[in-house]
Amino acid sequence: MENPYIPELAVIKEIKDETSDVKTFKISFRDKKSLDYLPGQFIELTVFGYGEFPTSISSSPIPRKDFFETSIKRMGDATNALHRLDRGSIIGARGPFGNGFPVDKLKGNNILFVAGGIGSAPLRSLIYYTLANREDFGSLKLLYGARAPDDIVFKNEVMPEGKIGQGLDVFLTVDKANEKWRGHVGVVTTLSKETEITPENTFAVICGPTVMIKFAVAELLKMGFQKDQLIVSLERMMKCGMGMCGHCSIGAKYVCKDGPVFTCKETGKFLELPF
Amino acid sequence: MKDKILEKKNLARLIEHLREKYEVVGPKKKEDVFIFDYIHGDEIRLDYPTTILPPKKLFFPQREPLYSYEKKNGEVALKDLMKKWTKKHLLIGIHPCDVMGLFILDKEFGGDFKDPYYLYQRQNTVMICLICKEPTEHCFCDVMNTGPTIEEGYDLLMVDIGDRYYFQPGSEVGQEILEWELFKNATDEDKRKRDAKVGELENKLCSRFKSEGIDKKLRERFNDELWGPYAEKCVLCGACNFVCPTCHCFTIEDETNLTGTEGRRVKAWDACHFKNFALIAGGLNFRGQRTSRVKLRIYDKLCYSMERHGVYSCVGCGRCTEFCPARIDIREIIEKVQKG
Structure with a gap:
């Protein structure tokens, strides 16, 4: 029987500094195995000697599956230890886990990506996926809020001259500007007024801190979005990733197995508050 | 295959007989309480009311090593630490409610994802279920439909009927165990006593509340x-x-x-x-x-x-x-x- 607790050995191929506390790691499996995954799924990463943690995949499975990327903020022992590693270091990876974004359901529609902070990581996967199949989708817009200009993750991709550029309209905002910032200031929900968004044929895909999800969902409902047009990716303590250890439960659901992606119609039926 | 009986005086010999083929786990006394542990024939206490920990610890231990790692010269070596039992295990004396508890764990650890550690231990354990001697003051298996007797989940089901135990097989493995020479064919009188025992328990377990809904x-x-x-x-x-x-x-x-x-x-x-x-x-x-x-x-x-x-x-x-x-x-x- 396959043992889903034992990670595959993997190699850090590249490391990119995104901000002072976020790095993007490009990772390949040791045995050259490719990883079949969907945008929105996550991996359990092991830094040997420090422990394991769940992290979303920030790359797109299209066009290449011989590596994956994950963008990680320094938070605790294991993520700090990962940040200290160099290219070529060996780590462990289990997965992918979770349901991922409903990419087939999104086809033929406009998509509004709403990202807060490091919550932009799983959305980056979906954005590159939609851009690789650009003709399948209507308008694509990204509303992205960060605490400060220096905290914007994937800066060289999403800033006006960035490489994502064509095919996606990017609206950035920061909670607190610095002297160089000429853009919008305010929480991400304040951006929605400037972007000519209408709910018709549109799905909003939201990921970020729990409190940001709460306000973004409330704002979008006010704008006339229906609950099944709002798709959220939730964060919980996902220890095993397989719906066994119990830590990520919300009511009868396990975020790791039944989620992490839910529509607000689904989360509305949970007995416990999802965000 | 017919149901069998075993005289109580032969219980210790049965355990020693089973130990030839299996690692036998059962209830035994430890200070003032009862626990499940590896046992010899003279240690088994089938009159136990309940144990502190249920026998789930045999399949889902308090601490279970999954794998080890060793880092050397930039390389990492992993080793699966999953147990490989030299002998199958046999769990004797598990009460019906605890068997039903294992059915729940089977769903949790054997659903979409399979936990190989749990399943290995579960699949390599023979189960001899024991109908309770008496309900404790806290029991309510009647409400949860998990007792006082069960229809499945055991290789053998045994009932205390006075000076002897009544055995009925639930699997081929159970039938093979009953072929041992000290088991005797159960009589109609034994069967009546067995049914009376279950009836007596049903009467004692008359909870005034229901679980439905x-x-x-x-x-x-x-x-x-x-x-x-x-x-x-x-x-x-x-x-x-x-x-x-x-x-x-x-x-x-x-x-x-x-x-x-x-x-x-x-x-x-x-x-x-x-x-x-x-x-x-x-x-x-x-x-x-x-x-x-x-x-x-x-x-x-x-x-x-x-x-x-x-x-x-x-x-x-x-x-x-x-x-x-x-x-x-x-x-x-x-x-x-x-x-x-």
């Missing part, structure tokens, strides 16, 4: 004021989690040497009542409130399990009530919710 009632009463006093009374020690035959929450920990070059990953029991159960990196705690944790266990047993698996995951063994230092009685909660 409790999941729906709980849905309606999620934000009820009923929960406040329980959240205040509960000391959140996790005892009910650990003694429960169906609580399956665990954490995954690393045990490492000081330099971190060697270590092993361990799956260890955890409890949803513990403060940091749902704490995430960055300090946000999704279950910071006491009520949230106290309710989770009750809802998981009597509401969420119905949504997840179509069954209640409380088996009415009474351990959570018996070992609760705050004297919280799950029967009282069920009764209150049912009364509305």
Whole structure:
């Protein structure tokens, strides 16, 4: 029987500094195995000697599956230890886990990506996926809020001259500007007024801190979005990733197995508050 | 194959006979209480009322090593630490409610994802189920439909009928065990005594409350004021989690040497009542409130399990009530919710 607790050995191929506390790691499996995954799924990463943690995949499975990327903020022992590693270091990876974004359901529609902070990581996967199949989708817009200009993750991709550029309209905002910032200031929900968004044929895909999800969902409902047009990716303590250890439960659901992606119609039926 | 009987005086010999082929685990006395442990013939105590820990610990141990790692010259070597038993195990004396508890764990550990550690131990254990001698003052298997007898989940089912035990097989393995020379054919009189024993237990287990529909009632009463006093009374020690035959929450920990070059990953029991159960990196705690944790266990047993698996995951063994230092009685909660 396959043992889903034992990670595959993997190699850090590249490391990119995104901000002072976020790095993007490009990772390949040791045995050259490719990883079949969907945008929105996550991996359990092991830094040997420090422990394991769940992290979303920030790359797109299209066009290449011989590596994956994950963008990680320094938070605790294991993520700090990962940040200290160099290219070529060996780590462990289990997965992918979770349901991922409903990419087939999104086809033929406009998509509004709403990202807060490091919550932009799983959305980056979906954005590159939609851009690789650009003709399948209507308008694509990204509303992205960060605490400060220096905290914007994937800066060289999403800033006006960035490489994502064509095919996606990017609206950035920061909670607190610095002297160089000429853009919008305010929480991400304040951006929605400037972007000519209408709910018709549109799905909003939201990921970020729990409190940001709460306000973004409330704002979008006010704008006339229906609950099944709002798709959220939730964060919980996902220890095993397989719906066994119990830590990520919300009511009868396990975020790791039944989620992490839910529509607000689904989360509305949970007995416990999802965000 | 016919049902058999074994005279009580031959029980120790049966255990020694079984030990030739199996590692035998059963109830034995330890100081003032009873536990499941590896036993010899002279140690078995089939008159036990209940044990502190259910036999789930045999399949889902308190701490289970998963794998080890060793870092050397930039390389990492992993080694699977899954046990390989030299002999199959045989669990004798497990009560019907605890067998039903294992059915719940089978669903938790053998669903979409398979836990190979649990399943290996489960699949390599022969089960001899024992109908209880007496219900304890905390038992309510009649309410949860998990006793006093069961129809499946055992290789042999045994009943104490006075000076002898009555055995009925539930599998080929059970039938083979009954071929041992000291088993005798059961008579009609033995069968009558066996049925009378079950009937006697049914009469003693006459709980005045029902479980039917409790999941729906709980849905309606999620934000009820009923929960406040329980959240205040509960000391959140996790005892009910650990003694429960169906609580399956665990954490995954690393045990490492000081330099971190060697270590092993361990799956260890955890409890949803513990403060940091749902704490995430960055300090946000999704279950910071006491009520949230106290309710989770009750809802998981009597509401969420119905949504997840179509069954209640409380088996009415009474351990959570018996070992609760705050004297919280799950029967009282069920009764209150049912009364509305």
